[in-house]
Amino acid sequence: MEEDKPWALVSEVEGEQGHLEELVDIVQQHFQIVCCKELFKNPALYGPKIQALLMWKYYPAAEPSLLRLLPSLKVVCSGGVGIDHLDVPFINSLGVKVANTPGVVSDSTADLAMGLLLASARKILEGYQNALDSLTPVKPQKLMGIEVTGSTLGIIGMGEIGYKIAQRSKGFDMKILYYNRTKRSAEDEQAVGASYCQSLHDLLRLSDFVVIAVNLKPDTVGLIGYRELSLMKPTAILVNISRGQVVDQDALVEALQSGTIHAAALDVTHPEPLPRDHPLLGLPNVLITPHIGINTYNTARRIVEKMVENALAAVKDLPVPNEVTLPNCQA
Structure with a gap:
């Protein structure tokens, strides 16, 4: 009844x-x-x-x-x-x-992480915009991307979502590094070919792509700031599918503008949505989606x-x- x-x-x-x-x-x-x-x-x-x-x-x-x-x-x-x-x-x-x-949210969030990584690396959005603009001649050299296959992926946070990202990355023959509060079992590491980094800084220095998949806690607020971004390769791409507060956005803007890192792909920001005049929205090397990891x-x-x-x-x-x-x- x-x-x-x-x-x-x-x-x-x-x-x-x-x-x-x-x-x-x-x-x-x-x-x-x-x-x-x-x-x-x-x-x-x-x-x-x-x-x-x-x-x-x-x-x-x-x-x-x-x-x-x-x-x-x-x-x-x-x-x-x-x-x-x-x-x-x-x-x-x-x-x-x-x-x-x-x-129940892990698969869809990991899927989006890989989607953001691929879209940013291969300039998919820029290519789409170029294809729409009939007045602009196609300039393939402007759409040269970064090779994903065989590159090194650093995963910050190797919980369930981070591990599923590693599973997907294995299909691209990526070398997988991870930084986590606790080391995964040898069986888990072998299953995806992942290597544990005791130092976050080592992971940042070695990775072509860095994906953040940590929970937001007091010790992860501002986890990626000026110092951390300066350690990354100038060709590296940062992908964040955790929470916006994990990354110092002022530091990220500076790193993207100066060429300290190549690009960023973000499903999360702080706040959400960003103010329309926020500098991240005007940078050509940033891809932002509106927190759709579970959508x-x-x-x-x-x-x-x-x-x-x-x-x-x-x-x-x-x-x-x-x-x-x-x-x-x-x-």
Whole structure:
């Protein structure tokens, strides 16, 4: 019976901040849903009913002003892996659990990392723009790219996403270096032909391509700055699919303008989107996409299914499969 289903809050259906309509059907199999607009119109009616907050692309934001309208809330379920947008200790202090969706986002994010790497190396966007411009003669020499096959790839952050990037890179016969807090097992390294670098600086000096795939934590904010960029090859390309704050963007602009590095391909910036007058947007050797690493229909479906699984467990007072615990978020 519909009236027996627990209630869940979503930002909206469709719209810029909303769930795709076909994915809302997955939620509605198990929950009665309320959109933020409805909640704010009548918080006394809907607020006490809501037991799960389903966050898609950071919305609805789990801010104190919203959470205090939801006295029966049991869980905040965030789509994706990163939790830097969540104040986990505060949410937990309200007696509310936090869950994310690890595992299901790794393939699509790794795919995009390789797409950005290839597009930047082979000047695909510039070639497309040249092909569209009938008034500009084709100048192949202007579209000379960097060879990907046989080059050296440095992966910063060898978690699940980083490892899947390594798997894909093996198909290009790339030499794979990685820097991580912990060394992967010998079996993992052998499977993709990866070599561990104890020093980030060694990885930067040796790599033709550097892909950043770390989580955003206090010790990774500004991980790549002036010093790190100066160590890279002048022919190197930096690819960031983690978080914008991991790279010092002022330092990146200077490195790109001066030729310290060849190019950058970014799926993440800080803020998102960048101000329209930000210098990164005007540089010819920068490729930027609007944080679309998880934007495939298959991945979106798996994310929503995982969110529903976590939410159902919470409202039934069962162990939440992907609960983010305080020790983990502090690690």
